[in-house]
Amino acid sequence: MRERATERERRYEVERDGREPEDERGREAGTTDARTPLVGGSLPRWGPWAVFSGVTAAVAGVLSVLGFNVALLAVASVVLTGAIIYGWARAVEGRRKATDRAITIAVSSAFALALTPLISLLFTVTSRGLARFDVQLFTESMRGVLGEGGGIQHAIVGTLVITGVATAASVPIGIMAAIYLHEYGRGRLKRALTFFVDVMTGIPSIVAGLFAYALFVLIYGPGIRLGVMGAVALSVLMIPIVVRSTEEMLRVVPNGLREASYALGVPKWRTIVKVVLPTSFAGIVSGAMIAVARIIGETAPLLITTGVFNSVNFNPFDGRMENLAVFAYNEYATPGIPNEPYIDRAWAAALTLLLIVMILFFVARLISARFGVKTR
Amino acid sequence: MTTATASATEAKRVEVSDLDIYYGSFHAVKSVTMTIQPNKVTAIIGSSGCGKSTFLRSLNRMHELVEGARVEGSVILDGQDIYAADVDSVMVRRQVGMVFQNPNPFPTMSIGDNVAAGLRLNSRKAKKDELDEIVERSLRGANLWEEVKERLDRPGSSLSGGQQQRLCIARAIAVQPEVLLMDEPCSALDPVATLAIEDLIGDLKNNYTIVIVTHNMQQAARASDFTAFFNLENSGDPGQLVELDRTDTIFSNPENKATEDYVSGRFG
Ligand SMILES: Nc1ncnc2c1ncn2[C@@H]1O[C@H](COP(=O)(O)OP(=O)(O)OP(=O)(O)O)[C@@H](O)[C@H]1O
Ligand SMILES: [Mg+2]
Numbered sequence: 001m002r003e004r005a006t007e008r009e010r011r012y013e014v015e016r017d018g019r020e021p022e023d024e025r026g027r028e029a030g031t032t033d034a035r036t037p038l039v040g041g042s043l044p045r046w047g048p049w050a051v052f053s054g055v056t057a058a059v060a061g062v063l064s065v066l067g068f069n070v071a072l073l074a075v076a077s078v079v080l081t082g083a084i085i086y087g088w089a090r091a092v093e094g095r096r097k098a099t100d101r102a103i104t105i106a107v108s109s110a111f112a113l114a115l116t117p118l119i120s121l122l123f124t125v126t127s128r129g130l131a132r133f134d135v136q137l138f139t140e141s142m143r144g145v146l147g148e149g150g151g152i153q154h155a156i157v158g159t160l161v162i163t164g165v166a167t168a169a170s171v172p173i174g175i176m177a178a179i180y181l182h183e184y185g186r187g188r189l190k191r192a193l194t195f196f197v198d199v200m201t202g203i204p205s206i207v208a209g210l211f212a213y214a215l216f217v218l219i220y221g222p223g224i225r226l227g228v229m230g231a232v233a234l235s236v237l238m239i240p241i242v243v244r245s246t247e248e249m250l251r252v253v254p255n256g257l258r259e260a261s262y263a264l265g266v267p268k269w270r271t272i273v274k275v276v277l278p279t280s281f282a283g284i285v286s287g288a289m290i291a292v293a294r295i296i297g298e299t300a301p302l303l304i305t306t307g308v309f310n311s312v313n314f315n316p317f318d319g320r321m322e323n324l325a326v327f328a329y330n331e332y333a334t335p336g337i338p339n340e341p342y343i344d345r346a347w348a349a350a351l352t353l354l355l356i357v358m359i360l361f362f363v364a365r366l367i368s369a370r371f372g373v374k375t376r
Numbered sequence: 377m378t379t380a381t382a383s384a385t386e387a388k389r390v391e392v393s394d395l396d397i398y399y400g401s402f403h404a405v406k407s408v409t410m411t412i413q414p415n416k417v418t419a420i421i422g423s424s425g426c427g428k429s430t431f432l433r434s435l436n437r438m439h440e441l442v443e444g445a446r447v448e449g450s451v452i453l454d455g456q457d458i459y460a461a462d463v464d465s466v467m468v469r470r471q472v473g474m475v476f477q478n479p480n481p482f483p484t485m486s487i488g489d490n491v492a493a494g495l496r497l498n499s500r501k502a503k504k505d506e507l508d509e510i511v512e513r514s515l516r517g518a519n520l521w522e523e524v525k526e527r528l529d530r531p532g533s534s535l536s537g538g539q540q541q542r543l544c545i546a547r548a549i550a551v552q553p554e555v556l557l558m559d560e561p562c563s564a565l566d567p568v569a570t571l572a573i574e575d576l577i578g579d580l581k582n583n584y585t586i587v588i589v590t591h592n593m594q595q596a597a598r599a600s601d602f603t604a605f606f607n608l609e610n611s612g613d614p615g616q617l618v619e620l621d622r623t624d625t626i627f628s629n630p631e632n633k634a635t636e637d638y639v640s641g642r643f644g
Contacts, residue, residue: 257483261482264547265551275484279482
């Protein structure tokens, strides 16, 4: 037993290095009996890449005569490479492997296609945002600034405060609603609530903004602008996302764990708090993070609820509040003359927003790694 | 076998009378009347789908967790009907523990915390060294202490399947129930681990009343004192208790023809 296990381990080590064990190869070479061969023809490792570079060079050559176009170059080379590899593999390796290669190429190209706009966007935001990504950007607001200079401290503060208040309100409500729907809800009422939550995920953000505005107008009268109004509008957008993702995570907690807990005489609410939620913790955190990322860049509902403001304001219950998305929008939509400083500030604000989201995701990862299910 | 079970304690008797068990409108088990003897192992055998698990889960009110499920009749644990109107199902489950077919340690907890889970989750205030002592005693009781004492802080999922099952048994006995229900506890285990658990069951009956569902005739013969045979007359009919007797009687000289056919491997 033990000996065989170590033998297997050794072979595993060797195979992982990409080489076959010596004795196996020797035996294969000397095979003369009628065993079904396990070794078939195979394209060389470098084959696909060589074909791809060759085809790309050829297409580039042709296009340089006809008029160059990057998109056409990419599409034509991928399609041609796919066709050539498929034909080649079919001749050398047989149909199953050829199909495998074709699908691999199709899936990888789809992946590259999906990634292209993202990378392009990251590149554009970074390269254009860096022009004004300096210390002044973070230490100053736009108070009394016309033309060059100024900073976005007020917008960063506003974004963090508004998003923070919205998150603090929505995440607990969303999680509790999901717990109700999944652990307690039954029958008609549950189905109706699930349906409305689904509908709510589709609310246009401007409608959420108008809702918050209308709500506060009832209390404070027309023209009111408060940070907390923005937070209310964002909560309306956020809660259904949190509910949906949390519900999904509760669904994957095995029922056996709940039963094991009940069988120990643990009441239902404690089972949920101590067993179900910890087990799905990582998923719930990342669901909440996705919801935060979804609303942190909202512009329209905040334009009508928190307004436009040039100074730092920490208090969501007192007057207007700037935020990064609205700031970027305004700098871009209504620049002064000359317009470069305005446009540069807009890009720098967009870059800052991107970085904030990245930092939040990083923190969320740390949190779920620290408190989630332990496997080692 | 082990030293942990030197002192025997009197466990409780369970008397089931006229128990009918339903899933919504589906009648799963029909009028079972039986007495489960204290400090003995009672095995439940019978063909698949005849309601063994259903019956077992009705003994600690786990059955009612299924939507639409209900029970008629009475289960009397130590003189109290667990289905009486004002009985709290949570209190019943603290008296009647359960081990499931598939080992299900809590994935967020370490080995030690898994064993202490019943106490921790019920927030009974226990001191650290008191908890440690309970953990050690329960793990010794489940024949697992020697294997895990060096790594109590590792996650429960890092154990093998057989060790996980013994961990679940340790977790169940840590809350010191009166009755321990086991639903095919060995069906995912190899013969060595199975024997280990059977030995363990033999030890546990000094302190607990044990009911075990099994598909393994040898296991029932080896590990139990009493055997109950459940059967379905026709598929779609509710399952019934056919015969309950001492295990050696059931296997050598049963009263009922169906029992004899089943234990000797001739069905239908
Ligand atoms: N959650 C449920 N809802 C509805 N019917 C159920 C449910 N669980 C079990 N049943 C039905 O109740 C009957 C008894 O099932 P049970 O699980 O008790 O059988 P069993 O004797 O434990 O079988 P096995 O030996 O295969 O585990 C079966 O007809 C089954 O289909
Ligand atoms: Mg069963």
